[in-house]
Amino acid sequence: MQRLTDFTKGLAGLIITLGLIVGLPIGLTATVGWPLPTQWPGSDTVVQHLTDADIPDILIIKLITSIVWIAWAQLAVATITEYTSILRGKVATRSPALPAVRVLAAKLATWTTLLVSAAAPLRP
Numbered sequence: 001m002q003r004l005t006d007f008t009k010g011l012a013g014l015i016i017t018l019g020l021i022v023g024l025p026i027g028l029t030a031t032v033g034w035p036l037p038t039q040w041p042g043s044d045t046v047v048q049h050l051t052d053a054d055i056p057d058i059l060i061i062k063l064i065t066s067i068v069w070i071a072w073a074q075l076a077v078a079t080i081t082e083y084t085s086i087l088r089g090k091v092a093t094r095s096p097a098l099p100a101v102r103v104l105a106a107k108l109a110t111w112t113t114l115l116v117s118a119a120a121p122l123r124p
Contacts, residue, residue: 003118010115017108021079024072028065035065074098078105086113 028035049055078097082105085092092106 013111
């Protein structure tokens with residue numbers, strides 16, 4: 001029963017990790033595209049939008065997309081750090097990611113290693 005639980009957690013960890021590391025950038029690129037402007041607006045356009053309080057909706061969408069890209073980059077770095085530390089058999093001590101992101105990456109990496117341990121042969 002424990003092996004089935006470990007296998008399930010490991011499979012869930014692998015699916016979530018792949019979804020966040022691979023699926024999220026594909027989804028962002030497909031739906032929103034490049035979040036940064038291809039050409040910068042002139043200062044008169046910026047002043048006009050600020051004084052009229054007429055901020056385009058696409059600006060807010062692109063701003064939120066940029067924040068999600070930054071969060072994704074932190075998660076990707078933290079995940080790579082966790083997996084390399086697991087492969088080396090050491091504890092990951094430093095990562096440029098926020099602590100909550102590091103904890104999420106550590107849990108996902110741990111769950112994924114449960115998949116490997118659950119697939120190991122039974123010992124008598």
